[in-house]
Amino acid sequence: MKLAAKELQVRRGKKEIIKNASVFVKDKQFVGLIGPNGCGKSTLLKSIYKSLTPHSGTVFLNNLDVLSSSEKKVSQHLGVVGQFNEMSFDLTVEQMVLLGRTPHKKLLEPDQSADYAIVEAALRRTRLLDYRTRSYLSLSGGEKQRVILARTIAQQPELMILDEPTNHLDIRYQFEILSCVKQLGISVLAALHDLDLAVMYCDYIYAVKDGEIYAHGKPEDVLTPETVEALYQIKCQTYINPVTHRLGFAYGI
Numbered sequence: 001m002k003l004a005a006k007e008l009q010v011r012r013g014k015k016e017i018i019k020n021a022s023v024f025v026k027d028k029q030f031v032g033l034i035g036p037n038g039c040g041k042s043t044l045l046k047s048i049y050k051s052l053t054p055h056s057g058t059v060f061l062n063n064l065d066v067l068s069s070s071e072k073k074v075s076q077h078l079g080v081v082g083q084f085n086e087m088s089f090d091l092t093v094e095q096m097v098l099l100g101r102t103p104h105k106k107l108l109e110p111d112q113s114a115d116y117a118i119v120e121a122a123l124r125r126t127r128l129l130d131y132r133t134r135s136y137l138s139l140s141g142g143e144k145q146r147v148i149l150a151r152t153i154a155q156q157p158e159l160m161i162l163d164e165p166t167n168h169l170d171i172r173y174q175f176e177i178l179s180c181v182k183q184l185g186i187s188v189l190a191a192l193h194d195l196d197l198a199v200m201y202c203d204y205i206y207a208v209k210d211g212e213i214y215a216h217g218k219p220e221d222v223l224t225p226e227t228v229e230a231l232y233q234i235k236c237q238t239y240i241n242p243v244t245h246r247l248g249f250a251y252g253i
């Protein structure tokens with residue numbers, strides 16, 4: 001599934017937070033959004049997945065006009081793993097993941113055996129089978145993040161949007177979550193803070209600065225020391241990481 005988000009502008013009060021930003025994701029492409037705190041990554045993603053309405057611009061998923069379509073219609077194609085996953089009421093892990101099936105059902109339609117099979121597969125992919133009867137609220141931050149990913153996998157989206165999906169996760173889980181998403185073989189748009197992870201998983205990167213697309217291209221073309229220094233106001237040198245054999249980053253103030 002292709003995403004074409006064109007010329008998006010988002011204002012909050014008098015402040016222009018997103019200024020004419022365009023982002024494209026090709027079919028089955030893993031696209032990263034990087035940039036410093038407060039540059040507008042979450043706002044840009046929210047304007048794409050309908051959590052807030054942009055002042056102007058268009059968002060298309062193939063031929064589906066996202067901004068004028070119902071939440072349910074959009075959710076049949078687009079799944080979101082957000083930054084904050086707190087809930088005030090408790091469900092088991094399995095019940096949480098079953099919620100991912102909602103966009104595909106009619107009102108009050110009971111869960112079918114096919115739904116349970118999809119949920120089981122999502123729990124297996126995220127290594128949560130042993131957690132299915134656990135209470136969601138009793139889980140650690142990292143475990144909750146995996147449940148949210150499992151729920152989004154059960155939604156069977158063709159495009160997944162992830163807003164800093166590796167927040168709260170230790171190094172191993174950071175790799176696990178992104179590898180799991182990559183293995184789905186669907187289109188992905190992910191805001192990431194860790195540039196080493198961005199290099200490992202992204203086919204293409206958009207760098208955001210002050211609400212604008214500052215640079216875009218293949219990771220090794222975008223993530224030059226000059227661009228990293230301009231984005232984050234730090235010193236940076238790149239090198240070939242001896243473990244991953246990919247681009248690595250050394251930083252200093």
Ligand SMILES: Nc1ncnc2c1ncn2[C@@H]1O[C@H](COP(=O)(O)OP(=O)(O)OP(=O)(O)O)[C@@H](O)[C@H]1O
Binds near residue numbers: 017039043044
């Ligand atoms: N409702 C709002 N009213 C006013 N300003 C807002 C509102 N929401 C976001 N902003 C501002 O918009 C800017 C962009 O915020 P956003 O959360 O999109 O950044 P981000 O790049 O995702 O940051 P981070 O990496 O810290 O998560 C910030 O300066 C933020 O304070």
